[in-house]
Amino acid sequence: MTAKIEVVRPGVFATVQDLGRPGLAAIGVGRSGAADRGSLRLANRLVGNPESHAALECVLGGLVLRFPAPATIAVTGAPCSITVGGRAFGSDSPIPVGPGDELVLGMASHGLRCYVAVRGGIDVPPVLGARATDTLGGLGPPVLSSGMTLPVGQEVQAHPGVDLAPRAPLPDVPVLRVGAGPRVSWFTPAALSTLVSSGYVATSDVDRVGVRLGGPALSRARSGELPPEAAVPGALQVPPSGQPILFLADHPVTGGYPVIAVVEEADLDLAAQVRPGQRVRFRLS
Amino acid sequence: MRVLPYGARAAMVDFDDPSEVLGLHASLEQDPPDGVVELVPAARTLLIRFDPGRTHHDRLAGDVLDRSTVDVEPREAAEIVVPVRYDGPDLADVAAAAGMSAEAVVRRHEDGTYVSAFCGFAPGFAYLTGLDPALHLPRRTSPRTRVPAGSVAIAGEYTAVYPNASPGGWQLIGRTTLPVWDVEREPPNLLAPGTRIRFTS
Numbered sequence A: 001m002t003a004k005i006e007v008v009r010p011g012v013f014a015t016v017q018d019l020g021r022p023g024l025a026a027i028g029v030g031r032s033g034a035a036d037r038g039s040l041r042l043a044n045r046l047v048g049n050p051e052s053h054a055a056l057e058c059v060l061g062g063l064v065l066r067f068p069a070p071a072t073i074a075v076t077g078a079p080c081s082i083t084v085g086g087r088a089f090g091s092d093s094p095i096p097v098g099p100g101d102e103l104v105l106g107m108a109s110h111g112l113r114c115y116v117a118v119r120g121g122i123d124v125p126p127v128l129g130a131r132a133t134d135t136l137g138g139l140g141p142p143v144l145s146s147g148m149t150l151p152v153g154q155e156v157q158a159h160p161g162v163d164l165a166p167r168a169p170l171p172d173v174p175v176l177r178v179g180a181g182p183r184v185s186w187f188t189p190a191a192l193s194t195l196v197s198s199g200y201v202a203t204s205d206v207d208r209v210g211v212r213l214g215g216p217a218l219s220r221a222r223s224g225e226l227p228p229e230a231a232v233p234g235a236l237q238v239p240p241s242g243q244p245i246l247f248l249a250d251h252p253v254t255g256g257y258p259v260i261a262v263v264e265e266a267d268l269d270l271a272a273q274v275r276p277g278q279r280v281r282f283r284l285s
Numbered sequence B: 001m002r003v004l005p006y007g008a009r010a011a012m013v014d015f016d017d018p019s020e021v022l023g024l025h026a027s028l029e030q031d032p033p034d035g036v037v038e039l040v041p042a043a044r045t046l047l048i049r050f051d052p053g054r055t056h057h058d059r060l061a062g063d064v065l066d067r068s069t070v071d072v073e074p075r076e077a078a079e080i081v082v083p084v085r086y087d088g089p090d091l092a093d094v095a096a097a098a099g100m101s102a103e104a105v106v107r108r109h110e111d112g113t114y115v116s117a118f119c120g121f122a123p124g125f126a127y128l129t130g131l132d133p134a135l136h137l138p139r140r141t142s143p144r145t146r147v148p149a150g151s152v153a154i155a156g157e158y159t160a161v162y163p164n165a166s167p168g169g170w171q172l173i174g175r176t177t178l179p180v181w182d183v184e185r186e187p188p189n190l191l192a193p194g195t196r197i198r199f200t201s
Helices: A037-046 A189-197 A265-271 B020-030 B057-066 B091-098 B102-111
Strands: A004-009 A014-017 A055-059 A064-067 A071-077 A082-084 A087-089 A095-097 A101-105 A113-118 A149-151 A175-180 A200-206 A210-214 A235-237 A245-247 A259-263 A279-284 B002-005 B010-014 B036-041 B045-050 B079-083 B114-119 B126-129 B144-147 B151-155 B158-161 B166-168 B171-175 B196-200
Touching: A037 A055, A037 A071, A037 A113, A037 A265, A082 A095, A101 A113, A175 A189, A175 A265, A189 A259, A189 A279, A259 A265, B002 B057, B010 B057, B020 B036, B020 B045, B020 B114, B036 B114, B045 B057, B091 B102, B091 B171, B102 B171, B102 B196
Parallel strands: A175 A279, B079 B196
Antiparallel strands: A004 A064, A004 A149, A014 A055, A055 A113, A064 A101, A071 A095, A071 A113, A082 A087, A082 A101, A175 A259, A200 A210, A200 A279, A210 A245, A235 A245, A235 A259, B002 B010, B010 B045, B036 B045, B114 B126, B114 B196, B126 B158, B144 B166, B151 B158, B151 B171
């Protein structure tokens, strides 16, 4: 019989995520998947899962799960307090869970997204080859809610044989490397230097689609409408307000505003941990 | 045709002539340059995502610019007939804005042979080109919060079928029961880029 986990409380917002649905953008389906892919991969490795297994992504912690059967879990991403059966544990470590135990995540002290992997993976039915919830495309399992149960799969690898995966702490002001975007010529020559020389602040509009930033406006050199064109994660799209929007995992497949620059794929995990009100900087790579 | 950088892992081909998008798409699909991982056509552009470990922007740009898109026939795809009930809530407004009767709007919409140019906005939402210029109208000034699945709509130079219920600002002229998107189907989208489409009542 397949083990199940019960969602006692989902916290602010929690979803099932894996590495998403690459290669389907031409039919209007974005990659989606974990916003912080490195943390998802690490959580899976720590419990002896293939990196591609589905786990839980939760915003700012606050998640409570009940495990009817014994399990091995790991929590990565934004640091938060972790208790299992009333005992405290650390992030980035395999954690044994006894039958009937509850996992309680406190509020994240830094960063935005925590990942909870369970040995065997979250085994909800895949949609188009992935178990990720695409919040914009409306694909994959529903957003977690109290009382929901999540099946645990059985496909595993050997235990990794480590107690802890040391990770650098999340920076207070992340520096995200950018390359030129396709519509950089739509902006004044000063706009790109403004982007990389000024600080920006994440507004309260932060979700899996993107981060709306506040800061010096990026001025356009030409006006006019842009027909829809394909976007990639990390794209910095600039609406008429001049305030850039940084696209994350569930970004639209096509966008309608010019993209001035693109955050490097290697820095997207850091970008996914930016919380509302936090400062970010951009640097030309 | 220009090839623009899109970060370290993608390039955007920008066309002066939008009809060349499907041609280059077909050419690159038939004979993909080394390192290409995904092609995403849009209205006047084609995104090429690549593996930076296997190729780089300049090499890809050279390959793309050497190709002739004029001689490439867009991929042969079946013609799909979409049955429509032309009773959309915006039909009267569309007729008034176009200066013709509702019957004439329906006739002109039915008379067109459309080609799916690209998908975007939502899974399976295909932008179909070939709309009669007399029906090129702006979107509604205020988008609806919920457009029912199967709505047949027009906006600008495009017509489309809403695959699922979603918000939307297009002018709704009819509806179809034909599922243009079904995740249980392979492929899930009926109106892949390059497909020809006819609407019939």
